[in-house]
Amino acid sequence: MSMIAAFYGGKSILITGATGFMGKVLMEKLFRTSPDLKVIYILVRTKAGQTTQQRVFQILNSKLFEKVKEVCPNVHEKIRAIYADLNQNDFAISKEDMQELLSCTNIIFHCAATVRFDDPLRHAVQLNVTATQQLLLMASQMPKLEAFIHISTAFSNCNLKHIDEVIYPCPVEPKKIIDSMEWLDDAIIDEITPKLIGDRPNTYTYTKALGEMVVQQESGNLNIAIIRPSIVGATWQEPFPGWVDNLNGPSGLIIAAGKGFLRSIRATPMAVADLIPVDTVVNLTLAVGWYTAVHRPKSTLIYHCTSGNFNPCNWGKMGFQVLATFEKVPFERAFRRPNADFTTNTITSQYWNAVSHRAPAIIYDFYLRLTGRKPRMTKLMNRLLRTVSMLEYFVNRSWEWSTYNTEMLMSELSPEDQRVFNFDVRQLNWLEYIENYVLGVKKYLLKEDMAGIPEAKQHLRRLRNIHYLFNTALFLIAWRLLIARSQMARNVWFFILRMMIFYLRR
Ligand SMILES: CCCCCCCCCCCCCCCCCCCCCCCCCC(=O)SCCNC(=O)CCNC(=O)[C@H](O)C(C)(C)COP(=O)(O)OP(=O)(O)OC[C@H]1O[C@@H](n2cnc3c(N)ncnc32)[C@H](O)[C@@H]1OP(=O)(O)O
Ligand SMILES: NC(=O)C1=CN([C@@H]2O[C@H](COP(=O)(O)OP(=O)(O)OC[C@H]3O[C@@H](n4cnc5c(N)ncnc54)[C@H](OP(=O)(O)O)[C@@H]3O)[C@@H](O)[C@H]2O)C=CC1
Structure with a gap:
């Protein structure tokens, strides 16, 4: 008893x-x-x-x-x-x-x-x-x-x-x-x-x-x-694993990362989570x-x-396991494919904020405007980045508590x-706990059905193709601009073309 x-x-x-x-x-x-x-x-x-x-x-x-x-x-x-x-x-x-x-x-x-x-x-x-x-x-x-x-x-x-x-x-x-x-x-x-x-x-x-x-x-x-x-997280065992009902602490960031809004953060991978x-x-x-x-x-x-x-776990391991779980159980209708870049450098972090967070939001808002809808992504991104900046203090330091x-x-x-x-x-298995946490966020916070996983995976594949297409187009435009300005670039370009034709004819 x-x-x-x-x-x-x-x-x-x-x-x-x-x-x-x-x-x-x-x-x-x-x-x-x-x-x-x-x-x-x-x-x-x-x-x-x-x-x-x-x-x-x-x-x-x-x-x-x-x-x-x-x-x-x-x-x-x-x-x-x-x-x-x-x-x-x-x-x-x-x-x-x-x-x-x-x-x-x-x-x-x-x-x-x-x-x-x-x-x-x-x-x-x-x-x-x-x-x-x-x-x-x-x-x-x-x-x-x-x-x-x-x-x-x-x-x-x-x-x-x-x-x-x-x-x-x-x-x-x-x-x-x-x-x-x-x-x-x-x-x-x-x-x-x-x-x-x-x-x-x-x-x-x-x-x-x-x-x-x-x-x-x-x-x-x-x-x-x-x-x-x-930092209080989802349930480990009782009454069942992974229960969570608010966005505080890591939960909100797991959503932001899983939906592809947050792809990098100024965090110290070796700091204790x-x-x-x-x-x-x-x-x-x-x-x-x-x-x-x-x-x-x-x-x-x-x-x-x-x-x-x-039983220490660090932010790097945690981010890695969160991403691994997204592979298995992706969140529905993601904005971009989930990614986790950790940087400890403020300038690099600002660069990633511009390239990986603000720029896609601006482009998406432009698309919304073109299709006659109200732009909202830039505003949402600004709020998210403000939230992240407030949490950063806690992911760049380690403490010892007796x-x-x-x-x-x-x-x-x-x-x-x-x-x-x-x-x-000491009995907690972090990898299992984090996986259940992400699943719990999907089920109890986002209220997403497990039956939607194949469709979510299909959506991520589409996003990957759009990403490749976008990068190729960007490369070609940059290259075209360079060719117009530099004789050297033109020579390299024609050399590559000639080599390709040579190999294709063989
Ligand atoms: C690793 C990186 C990975 C990166 C890259 C990729 C990642 C991949 C893997 C990721 C791995 C996981 C890494 C985890 C890192 C965790 C760090 C945790 C540190 C916690 C330390 C806690 C220590 C102390 C513990 C304690 O002792 S106490 C408990 C802790 N206390 C809090 O955690 C309150 C915080 N919050 C607020 O202080 C207010 O929320 C406020 C922020 C002012 C906004 O305030 P405001 O903008 O006025 O308005 P809201 O209505 O609140 O929210 C406005 C909008 O932001 C949304 N949103 C609210 N929250 C959050 C939140 N967290 N995260 C995200 N979104 C949030 C809300 O959904 C609404 O969205 P919307 O509805 O607009 O769509
Ligand atoms: N979550 C975490 O990561 C951590 C939390 N803590 C501490 O644990 C305790 C609980 O946190 P947590 O459950 O996460 O916090 P929540 O924000 O989930 O809950 C706060 C509770 O306080 C109540 N409350 C707030 N204002 C009032 C008010 N004016 N009158 C009556 N009730 C009010 C809320 O009621 P209502 O539902 O009406 O808003 C809610 O029930 C807090 O003391 C917190 O400091 C400590 C470390 C980490």
Whole structure:
């Protein structure tokens, strides 16, 4: 019997960010392994015209939850969606709901965050810092609370090369930042943002670091742990391999590469690609929840959920395997044939951006105009290149994360728990994982049918022929222009022609 699964039985669990990528997998695993849990409260806002109930209904009816419905048929009754907006005071939770949360909650998993790299500082602070502070305040009023698990990121200290399982202070206190957001206007905040974030690449990593400081400062008597996952990718094993539902991290780039939009990137092939499957993060999170509540460590423990030091894979190998998978299972209606050129040089990268990305987009838009359609490719390409430029920071560096606490936890688990809540990435076969990831992107993000593969391959062959034809035409035009200007080129050309005629006549 799994001790961790048994621990969550009969518990009331509060999850923020349950509608997000990680939150959904966390809920799924909880219901599947501890179907006798009492209730999961999820803080949900309305979005895209959907009520909170409609959003929950959609999640429970997705493929991800198919197994859950078999083991926990009354899952609908065990999930309680509470309307909440983490940007509002008291999260805009009604008095009755707040009362219920305060009196019943046993465990909190705080996953909600803004993960956008370009969020204005004010918004990122509101969600990643102030909301965390408010949630801690709520937690301190929960008499039955056993553990508060905060999800941070391994990149909260990405300005360092070696990162230990400790909280590193930021030069300006989070409280001062929160206060200043109240009275500074947007223009001034934008102006001081680069100075505040310092050598971090974006507001996301900076505010996640501030969030950790808030957790440390406001922890009081709470039993708290912090989990720092690296780049979270599709599921490895559970509930099935390759599940993914958003474009963050590598997923969007896999689409862009598979559809032939992105053919080169400024990336260091030997840099460690510290990807971690989302089900591994969730298994560690649940194990940490159990350990924190049962063993009550004296201080706030931080757990690095990373792959690099256990089972490293680099970007070069990853790109190669992604391309190999495109050969077997190409994406439909590709713009160009997929390719993966890695360059570490900024000038070469700009050259490839011009030749391999912008020029084809301009030519395609010209074709759209000629055929009476609205040009759109240049705009799309510009957005993609902007996205890529924001991710480049993470594909040109390697980090070392110490994993003392994570390894300690692994050794504390019973063999059964090590199996059911496996977070040992040494067992991960990267080639298999990446292949399943690409397949998952095709199935669950692009919603493409496997039956369309022969047609997709045929399309790629057509693109290859167009490519050859285009290159030949380009060569002939260039050559023709050269012949008109240079006697030497003319001589070479006639020599080649004569040789060809000579050999053809023999
Ligand atoms: C290797 C190379 C190969 C190359 C060559 C060939 C390749 C062949 C093989 C390829 C191999 C694979 C290599 C993998 C490298 C992975 C690097 C990952 C590093 C991740 C590090 C994470 C570390 C930290 C981890 C954490 O701790 S946290 C989680 C991480 N957080 C994020 O990943 C948020 C990022 N995103 C944003 O920050 C916002 O998205 C924003 C970007 C501001 C846009 O923002 P904006 O333009 O305003 O608007 P959107 O609506 O967002 O998007 C606008 C449009 O771009 C689309 N789109 C959104 N995203 C992405 C995305 N990723 N990739 C692509 N497209 C995307 C969206 O579909 C929409 O398309 P449309 O609808 O117009 O058609
Ligand atoms: N994905 C990754 O690569 C990594 C993620 N992390 C961390 O893991 C956690 C989960 O990330 P992930 O699941 O990928 O992120 P997602 O963007 O998929 O999910 C974010 C969640 O936060 C919720 N949320 C955002 N704003 C509000 C708000 N104002 N009120 C209520 N809820 C809100 C979202 O709700 P809604 O659906 O309504 O938008 C969503 O449920 C985050 O803390 C992130 O920093 C750490 C390392 C890597």
